[in-house]
Amino acid sequence: MVFATETLALGINMPARSVVIEKLTKYNGETHEFLTAGQFTQLTGRAGRRGIDDEGHALVLWSPFVPFDQVAELAASTSFPLTSSFRATYNMAANLIRRYDRDEAIEILGLSFAQFQADKALVGLQRRLVDERTRRDRLAETAHCDRGDIESYAALRARQDKTRRELPDGRRAIERALSMLRPGDVISLPDDGGHAAVISIAHRAGGTIRIRAVTGEADVIAATSDDFVQPMHPVAFTELPTPYAPTDPIFLRATAEQVNAVHINRDARRRTHASTSRSELDREIAAHPVNGCPNRASHLGALHEQHQLDRAVDQLRARVAKRQGSVVRRFEAVLDLMTKWDMVEDWSLTRSGRLLGSLYHECDLLIAEALAQGCFDDLDEAELAAAVSCVTFEERRQDAPRHPRAPSRAVGTRYSQLASISERLQGAERSRGLPVTRAPDMGFASTAYRWCAGRDLAEVLDDDMSAGDFVRNIKVLVDLLRQFALVAPSAATRACGERAADALVRGVIATSSEVTVPTSSAGATPHQSSGPNGSDQQP
Numbered sequence: 001m002v003f004a005t006e007t008l009a010l011g012i013n014m015p016a017r018s019v020v021i022e023k024l025t026k027y028n029g030e031t032h033e034f035l036t037a038g039q040f041t042q043l044t045g046r047a048g049r050r051g052i053d054d055e056g057h058a059l060v061l062w063s064p065f066v067p068f069d070q071v072a073e074l075a076a077s078t079s080f081p082l083t084s085s086f087r088a089t090y091n092m093a094a095n096l097i098r099r100y101d102r103d104e105a106i107e108i109l110g111l112s113f114a115q116f117q118a119d120k121a122l123v124g125l126q127r128r129l130v131d132e133r134t135r136r137d138r139l140a141e142t143a144h145c146d147r148g149d150i151e152s153y154a155a156l157r158a159r160q161d162k163t164r165r166e167l168p169d170g171r172r173a174i175e176r177a178l179s180m181l182r183p184g185d186v187i188s189l190p191d192d193g194g195h196a197a198v199i200s201i202a203h204r205a206g207g208t209i210r211i212r213a214v215t216g217e218a219d220v221i222a223a224t225s226d227d228f229v230q231p232m233h234p235v236a237f238t239e240l241p242t243p244y245a246p247t248d249p250i251f252l253r254a255t256a257e258q259v260n261a262v263h264i265n266r267d268a269r270r271r272t273h274a275s276t277s278r279s280e281l282d283r284e285i286a287a288h289p290v291n292g293c294p295n296r297a298s299h300l301g302a303l304h305e306q307h308q309l310d311r312a313v314d315q316l317r318a319r320v321a322k323r324q325g326s327v328v329r330r331f332e333a334v335l336d337l338m339t340k341w342d343m344v345e346d347w348s349l350t351r352s353g354r355l356l357g358s359l360y361h362e363c364d365l366l367i368a369e370a371l372a373q374g375c376f377d378d379l380d381e382a383e384l385a386a387a388v389s390c391v392t393f394e395e396r397r398q399d400a401p402r403h404p405r406a407p408s409r410a411v412g413t414r415y416s417q418l419a420s421i422s423e424r425l426q427g428a429e430r431s432r433g434l435p436v437t438r439a440p441d442m443g444f445a446s447t448a449y450r451w452c453a454g455r456d457l458a459e460v461l462d463d464d465m466s467a468g469d470f471v472r473n474i475k476v477l478v479d480l481l482r483q484f485a486l487v488a489p490s491a492a493t494r495a496c497g498e499r500a501a502d503a504l505v506r507g508v509i510a511t512s513s514e515v516t517v518p519t520s521s522a523g524a525t526p527h528q529s530s531g532p533n534g535s536d537q538q539p
Contacts, residue, residue, distance in 0.1 A: 001255075002016065006026065006039075006043060008046065011442055012382075016047060016049070016056075017047065017048065017049060017053055017056060017057065018047055018056065018057040018058070018059065019043060019044055019057070019058045019059070019061045020049040020058075020059045020060075020061065021043055021044070021055070021058065021061065022061050023041075023061065023063060023145060024040070024060060024063070024066055024071065024074065026039070028456075029273065034067070034070075034186055035074065037074060037077035040074050040075065040077075042132050043058075044058035044075075048401075056074075071325075072490075080308075083369060085271050085329065086095055086162055087332040087435070088109065088327060088330045088345075089334070089364065090334060090337075090338060090356055090364050090365040090368075091356060091357060091359060091360060091361075091364045092098055093331060093335055093338060093344075094338070094344075094349055094353050094356045094357030095353075095357050096108070096109075096331075096359055097335075097344060097347055097348070097349055097353070097357075098349060101347070102400050105331075106328055106331070109328050109331055111325050113262060115243070117537075123384065124531040126189070126348030132309055132312055132313050134206050135309055135311075136306055136309040136310065136313060139302045139303075139305050139306040139309065139341055140302075140306055141286060141301040141476040142298065142299070142302035143299050143300075143302035143306055144299070144514060145290050145293050145295070147289040147290050147292065147293045147297075147388065148290040148298070149290070149291075150290055150299050151301055151303070152259040152288070152302075153285075153288050153290035153300075154286060154292065154300060154303050155295075156281065156284060156285045156382075157285065157300070159281060160281055161226070161392055163179045168280060172452075173230075173231045174225050174228050174230065174231050174232070175209055175225045176229035176231070177232050177233060178201070178209040178211060178225055178228075178231075179201070179203075179209055180199065181198050181201055181211060182201070182233070183198055183199055183200060183201070183238060183240055184198065184200045184237050184238055184240050185197070185234035185236075186196060186198075186235055186236040186237060186259060186262055186264070187213065187232050187233070187234055187235065188235050188236060189215070189221075191392065194215055194217075194265065195215070195216060195235065195236075195259055195262075196213035196214055196215045196221060196259060197213060197238055197239065197240070197255050197257060197259045197382075198211055198212070198213045198216050198234075199212050199213060199214055199255065200212045202484045207529065208224050208225060208226070209224060209225050210222060210223070210224045211223055211224075212246065212257055214252055214255040214259065215256065215259065216259045216260045217251045217256060218249075218255070218256035218257050218330060220252065221523060235264050236262045236263060236264050237262075238255075238258040238259065238262045239258075240255060240258075241254040241258070255386075256381065258296060268494065278414070289510050290524075309476075310370060319349075330434070333432040333433060333434050333524055334434065336508045337365075337428050337432055337434065338356075338365070340428065341428070343356055343365075343368070344372075349525045351391065351489075352368055352369070352371075352372045353485055355368045355371060355372065355489065356368035358483070358486070359487065360483065361480055361483075362437075362438070363391045363437055363438065363440075365425065365437065366391060366418070366421060366422055366425055366437055366440075367387055367391055367480075369421050369425070370391075370417070370418055370421055371487075371488055371489060371493075372489065373417070373421070375387070375414050375418060375421075376388065376414065376416045376484065376488065376490065376493055377490050377493050378492075379410055379411075379414070379493075379496065380496070381412050381452055381500040381501070381503050382409050382448075382449045382450075382452040382503075383407075383408055383449065383501045384481070384493075384496050384500045385405075385448045385449060385451075385452040385481065385500045385503070385504060386407050386408070386445040386446070386448050386449035387410075387411050387414040387415065387418075387445070387479055388448075388477060388480055388484065388497075388500075389442075389444045389445050389447075389448040389473070389477050390414075390415050390418055390440040390441060390444075390445060391418065391440050392443050392444075392476045392477045392480055393444035393445075393473055393477075393478070394438060394441055395441050395443040400523050404442050404443050404445070404446065406442060406445060406446075407446045407449035407450070408449070411442075411445055411449070415440060415442050415445070418440040419439065421435065422437075422439045422440055426439070426528070444477075447460055447461075447465070447470070447473075448473075448474070448477055450503075451474065451501075452500055452503045452504050453505060454503070457470075457507060458492060458509060468507065469506075471508060471509060471512050474504055474509050475509065477504065477513075478504050478505060478509075481497045481498075481500050481504070482497070482498075483495040483497075484497030484499050485498035
């Protein structure tokens, strides 16, 4: 039996009869994500030994969080979409400048698969943009009102709504008054619009109250709390006709007759008229020509949808602009930052730019600037290993110490210098919309320091780091120190980098780099890998 991480599925020739997948999620460095169909196929592809087994078996452990249908869909999927991870990095930009002129470099980037995918997505975005514009034009026709400018009327209503929202006590008073109305209550309509008898009260979603009433002309009006600026109190009461049939014209006419015949309480009417007196804004709305349009609600609804579509169209335009030449545009942003940091001048690399072009690491620009400023100079081998580990190590544990101690005062000082450069770099990247280079991390510095100083593995490892993680981090550190040995501006730092790398490659690190390579059919000869990153290389 082999218990392993997914690394075993990435090409090592160790097939098995069966593969058991513990869980269908994987940690990507930030979050746990569900496996893609391609990842699942890669893992289960280890099942079945070629030439020995007719079939292989893949098992997935049960989980209460993953339904069987989702597992079946994953196993049956035959679609493996490719997504380009190509990004214009600082090192790539430096090498494009070194080898090509500007036009050639931009042409190369434009031919990348990443740009092809961006262009393909662009077609879909542009089609959506056309569809949304067509819908918007139709809504604009519906929103148009022959009586007046619907936009100005909507603006007045919006101001009115805002005023109401700013007066929550008045709003609650209106809703409370409406909730107390009962069928048969007679109310005075605003602007001397006569009276109407309430025939129904409904509480709608969101707490809005909707009433329906019949006027003296047998017209049915519907209103919500949004249609009143002051509380509405009854001025009289009348028994509604029987049988109750709110949609029957006979019922409506009979109700209208009772409204016209009812005795109005004068004191209540005066209170209602006093409470519903309109402000200047309300009078302006009442006088607006659109206010009398029978299709006013339809116009306003279409206008509201039109405004929503306007925002959607603007967002689509921004996405289209972002897609157009996205790879080249990022390259231009990278180039602008490198120019500001004195690494490029008139499409030529400066001394720092040439240094950057020789560094192959995700924190390439941070490291190049730190080397140029002498952050790694005048250190001994263990201190250099500890300082360099601050840019190779990334803590992923949630419970890790936030401020690990430096193994020496010199290492602490260099870490502070790195953090200062990193903060300045991240600010420059954010201002240009570029991905932010991760900050230095001192979580592995003491471990690297002790191992480089010759301590035993038992003294170096603690309960928080496995032997596998230790080996991986040391090999990444060795790789970068070997690069320092070749490109560091200071000769002393180059020599120190070489010695530090040699001091780190011992014990379990040296053993894990050994491979056996057959030299003839008669036997095999062991070879030592010279690849500090752990790749199997022949001398």
